[in-house]
Amino acid sequence: MITPPLPLTRDLVLVGGGHTHALVLRRWGMDPVPGARLTVINPAAAAPYTGMLPGLIAGHYRPEALDIDVVRLARFAGARLIAGLCTGIDPLARTVGVAGRPPVRYDVLSLDFGVGWENPAIDGFAAHAVPVKPMRAFARAWDRFAAHAAAGGAAPRVAVIGAGVAGVEIAMAMHHRLSDAGHTPRIAVIEARRALSGTAPRARDRLLAELAARGIALHEGDPVAAVTADRVVLASGREVPAGFIASAAGAQPQRWVAGTGLALTDGWVRVGPELRSTSHPQVFAAGDCAHLAHAPRPKAGVFAVRAAPVLTHNLRAALTGGRPRRWTPQTDFLKLVSLGGRRAVGERGGWALSGGWVWRWKDRIDRRFMRKFHDLTPMPGAARPRTVALGAAEARPHGQPPCAGCGAKLGGDALRRALLVLPDPVRADVARAPGDDAAVLTVGGARQVLTTDHLRAFTDDPWTLARIAAVHALGDVWAMGAAPQAALAQVVLPYMAPALQEATLREVMAAAAQVFAEAGAEVVGGHSSEGPEMTLGFTVTGLAERAPILLSGARPGDALLLTKPIGSGTVLAGEMALRATGDEVLGTLAAMQQPQGAAAAILAGAHAMTDVTGFGLAGHLGAMMAASGTAARVDLAAVPLLPGAERLAAAGVRSTLHAANRAGAGPVTAPDSAAAALLFDPQTAGGLLAAVDAADAAALLRRLREAGHDAARIGTVVAGPPMVTVD
Template sequence: MKRLVLLGAGHAHLLVLRAFAQSPPPDTELLLITPSRWQYYSGMLPGWMAGDYHMEQCRIEVAPQVAAAGGELILDSAVELDAGQSRITLASGRMVDYDWLSIDIGSSTNLGPLNGYAGQLLSVKPIDEFQGRWRRFVDNSSASGAGHLVVVGGGAAGVELAMAAANVVNHSQEGGGRVSLIAGDSGPVPGFNARLRRLATKKLERRGVTVIKQKAITRDGELTLADGTPLKSNAVIAATGAQAAPFLAQSGLSVDGEGFVRVNACHRSESHPQVFAVGDACSRIDGALNRSGVHAVRAGPVLADNLRAALAGLPPRPFRPRRYSLYLLACGDQTAIGSYGPLTFSGRWVWRLKDRIDRKFIEGFSAR
């Protein structure tokens, strides 16, 4: 009997579990290792902050998914991986050996220039910790006012979080507070088409968010803009990109310059063919994917097929992303902005579309 270890309960691994529940691979011992009994759906986080959802609507309980697939759930965190010995060391000290390994542990927030910030820092990842910090911020804002909340990071996540936060900050007390978005030199949502970027910038302004097209650093415990202007803030939300788990770089696996596992088009490790990696934890050698939940979800069924093939001694198949992906940005007021290739659209109907897609994903795991 072969042992397959799923390290992490990311979106792709949840889809692997669903596939295995319908048709378990024969002669396989299945283990899933994750530190939390919940997997939070990042696409609904801004909606939760804006008051559109309860947290219970934005998360999936992991244990029933593992049980349905006939596996064992280990609630623990990996602290060391020895790819040469095919062994994982957990925070509890337990060691887990594997024949096949799939890594879907996501990433943490790359705090980078925010290291040393002395104020209240709300790092978006991990989400289970962020939601607790955000609740405390909201409670304090209700009592004493929100003051100035700064969101650092001009990508899609930062833009959505800034607009969602405006719901709380602008109405936390009489006169409200204010929200600023430090979007970097390129401005909000770089990498998207020009029309979406214009719509996002205008919407941020209408939502009362001040957009600062500069980078920021921390100096003497305070935020400072690139031009030297100090930026007083009561709290900072860090949406500053992905940082790989430190143990990956010491694992013996081939990793890129940032410590993410290098994989081929089949999401198989470049250096260790018995290891697969998906989502934020990996870096495609062909450069075909950016780090997006859209790709992680679509890679899930292919990963399930490839793990099944590997266990049977068959070759895997590549995951080929679609030419265009649908991106939907929630604006915090039950409207949204969307893009699909060269097309851009906005309005309440776009938010309703996003709401339907997000709810459908969660509901797909709720019947376990």
Template sequence: MQRSQLVTKDLVLIGGGHSHAIVLRMLGMKPIPGIRVTLITEASDTPYSGMLPGHVAGFYTHEECHIDLRRLAQFARVQFYRDLVVGLDLVNKKVICANRPPVAYDLLSVDIGSTPAQISVPGAAEYAIPAKPVAQFLQHWYDLCRDVTTCRDVTCNVSTLRLGIVGGGAGGVELAMAMQGHLQSIRSPQPPLKRGAKSSRLFREEREDRDLEIHLFQRGAELMPNYNSWVRHRCQEILIHKRIQLHLQETVCEIQSYPTPYTYTGGFPNPPLPTPYTIKCESGLQVECDRIFWVTQASAPDWLQAAGIATDERGFILVNDALQSVSHPDVFAAGDIASMVNYPRPKAGVFAVRQGKPLFKNLRRALLGRSLQPYKPQKQYLSLIGTGDGKAIAAWGKLGFGATGWLWRWKDAIDRKFMQRFSNLPQMQEKGQKSKVKSQTSKQIPNSEFRIPNSEFPMPCAGCGSKVSSTVLARVLNQIKQDSTNWCNRQDIIIGLDAPDDAAVVEVPGGLWMVHTIDHFHSLINDPYIFGQITANHCLSDIFAMGATPQSALAIATIPYALESKTEETLYQLLSGAVKVLADAQTPLVGGHTTEGSELEFGLSCNGLVHPNKLLRKGGMQPGQVLILTKALGTGTLFAAEMQRETKGDWIDRAVTSMLQSNQVAAACLMAHGATACTDVTGFGLAGHLYEMVRASRSVGISACAVDLNLAAIPALEGAIATLQKGIVSSLQAENLRIARFITDLNIAGSESLSPSARYSLLFDPQTSGGLLASIPAEQASQCLDKLHSLGYAQSCIIGKVVDLEGDRQPITINLSNV
């Protein structure tokens, strides 16, 4: 690596708001030399505020109105830390997170939007659903829609569903109309009425009104106080026309739940919603509701003021014209969380979007030591307010117009164009062609062929854990054996290179055997703390798979070239992750070695102790047993697809969650239920490791056995089948496919519903920190599975059975029937 590419400074972005999304896209287009960028965010996607009401109204899917931050970070080549920020150390320049070590920065930018204001109204915090965080609100909304759909599908004796919305600003008004439109479409799905069908329309409206009540509470005398009078009055007219019940000049003072469980008598829905509530107002008004949504003014999180940064009276960061903190020059802020001293503006998404480009420019200039450029937000801005029925109202200063369908279509076009900037990311030209971009493409393999031409993949992907193929390894070991005159003749070596297993085994004093293992690979994720945890889990799995108890570990790490302080930060994050997992396994890290290189690499040498009678090996399967797999497959294809930006952030989140799950408890459970053979599924894929178990079982003197594998039962990580159907596979897949010559496929070509080609390819997908594969007595299987599920291994399942090897049968037979 050239000296100019050394990491010299850390730019940390807190939050994935609109401004930061634009900054990330611009960073991908124009990286800043020598700058390491880290995004810290609670979720892998972020909602676009302009499309959220349309999403609630049912016009957009979740994916259409959310920006995939993981994919965007991959494009921008930035570190992605999924965590909750809980504090700032402005003196030592560190970001305090909830679930990881502090993150150091040289320059910091904050774009976390606003959070729910502290609700002082008694009962509101317990019983009301705040509009923010959006993800939490949406989950409640999805649950409500599901309940309504369930009620409709079982033809309930429907009574009235009552919703309360507290807050009559633009957010509450638009939410009320969007909710009404969607719930009516769910409860009374009917084809569009023909022209002239006035009586039918009136009948349907009356029936819908009887089935659904929406109450909107506003403290002031008018709705939407930040809009002009025409827009306020027009929105009020529409709400009245839609029979949304307005409660103006009503201050909510308490939310009560019924003191005893309320019993529905054939009413809405079935099964019933949670206990209804009562909204009480200072005037004495009381309204019973089944759900209450809180859409009042939001504020900033408490940790900003606690950190000592300058804020306004509501806790938002005060910034100058360059979006720079007025008290801390190394902190920038944008979006709702920022308040410009010289240009106070409403908390609206349009300003966050407009601030993205000037924020990027000033962050870049600050990092390069240049003077900052002032930004002046516009005074007037266009606001398009959806009415929940495919129409919208336009507001511009003192002007207003609508509601009309063409205004909604205009709004829809504007919003979709904005979102396309993040879904259709450009692909940079290689070899120094700085200014050229091209449409995103990815080299993929047709569904019918899962082999990888070498010319198309000059370098390995991250999905294979950087494994050398099994055939290459075997050839090298055989050659070394022939070249060596002192080949493993010592009596204390129980399992060595002569009989490879998950780990080597050496006899030690005291009647115990010591299990040795080592693993090392390139980082497959741009978060060293998470990578350290994944690596530690992966390395310890060999110890657990052999029934041993880990004793100690040595580390070897390659850290990317950087200034000393930056190298220290990377190593700190990496080892903190590894030590967390090692500590959970009560395994001390006793030493190691570090070096510098072009990319992050990490490995551990682990050892453990086991009593000879407790040792589990790959060889040991017996006819009549069943095969249990404790984790889903698919890490290879998913991380190969991530390199091509062909995954969803949620898919990678779920894969990471799986890789962070230790196999220690699962191994103990399998042993407690009579496991006689076990291995962890890693780089050679399920088929490769299963073949090793069959071959090893023959070599230890057990009667010849084979395996009947149920292809349909094999669990897949979310998204893995989709990426395999696109032909996206790990670079080790073609080598793993060589095991296919030992597999008999009975009826894979006969099924259409199970995507046979993708399911078949899943067998050869290399895994990083994969699950355990074990054979146990059939009579223990049900109890073992129940226990695994209760221990958190939710995708554990029986994937096949061990049978006698008869005639010229292949070691592995695949079918699509039940075991």
């Protein structure tokens, strides 16, 4: 008898990808709590490490060196990632609002989302100043300006609002970057009160001397009154010319927190020594968004890092009924301040030291911290039994876990052989075209297309999975030129408590209903059951006003158009192996969610059309050529690829269906390259592949791109026996 896994009974939700939560995710991945479903909500794929920002500005580090990849961490931790912006919390309903989707339930909630940097009181700030956070946006803006200045397109004049440690570090880093390009920069730092007011006297004196040595002007006690495109106007009436205006001041609580009902201090979430909200015990907070009521401290990353072990322990205790731990942060800590070049000042306990060795010390500390997140390896699965049936060890010799999505399909050869046992249709109102995945029914004189598609979950986010599964199931209807009509859902949920089942099923149905409604169809019901993992599919009908577009209509001379990039199977396999970046994964998930209804309408006059799914571009193109009795030539360089797919393919990443697709694609001649390997990559919710009149191809391609599709002309149909030649 097979023992099912423990059911999921508790939802732990982390809002924000701050340093504390990053360490919590890492610890969770090494020792998860059975029965707890972990969710992390973060608007971006990565959370940059603030300690290395001055080095990035100065040009010492590449941007990826600072990235804590939240997508990879979530995969490592076995967590579902919701790439969205938190809009609010309802502690009575125990839900988190996320932009563009239904609220997310929680039993235990933890907050670590940082601070806001808006300064709405300053006229012109929003239009002309660049806050240091979000860091990615700031770094991009700074890079553009620095490159423009280096090329002589802008005067190297910069104003930095805020003369705390962060503002002073940023000003000296900018000075170094611009000086390194051969310019003499003019930089000013502006502070409404006293510069470096939170710094010990010796360190303050050294930092002020470093500013003076570089000719960086300091304006103290003179608040900013207005910001324009080329200057900062101070309250005294003085004007500071600048082509780039950075702001390291004005850190404040994010505005939506005020409406949560949580106990706050000056807008920060008030927590006690267990890092638990003083008003709502099921809510925890750490990092910059938290106020330690028992031991107030300045906003500093060192506290976020050192709170992580206690927060991890206490979240586990809240989920399991264990005993929480108390945390009181230290009163003093080492401060290492970059000086632009590869020098730094170190200060603790009133002492201050500086030099190149201090910068190297800081660099080693920063790089050691980041290695915790860059050097992730998948946790080992269950050990293989010593005694197995013959052939079991060879079935997956490299130990790669099976892919999901369309990567979980049966190989094309096995499927074709199995379908040979089906008898020929005998009903006059049922048509089954060779190679086409949908049936055509005649009902009362109308033509109805019927198809079904199911996916084994490749993401733990039910909302995203449901949207992709709906787009995927609609593919055959769109490819045959039919208008979507109705859908039935088939849902297998993992074993979980009734409250989690209801919330998960609600997410699935809401997401699916949204996709089908936009396509003009109705979700009319379905079937649900439990199983060891989530599987989701839809049976879809569509109405064809004219003869359906089949695989068999391609003609020599036709142009081949593809409406989406390929490579989703490789990127998803790379994510499973922790080798894909967060940006690559989120970009792939976004592409998979793009509906193809508008593209199908544009391609309504195609001679032949199919959706590119599990058998890969080569397999589906080969099936079209076999059905049409023609051949195809493909321009490999013209085939659009998802970001990261070719890199991962070159590194040897393959979907577990790749070998079967290559074997079953029919006669294909292709070079031995990473890009060519992607032709056999199984696609989930892939694009439409259409054979169209060559005279119409350019206009159709223009219309597809205007409609938002990353479409391309990838080749030509030619006369000859069915085969695909890739150049």
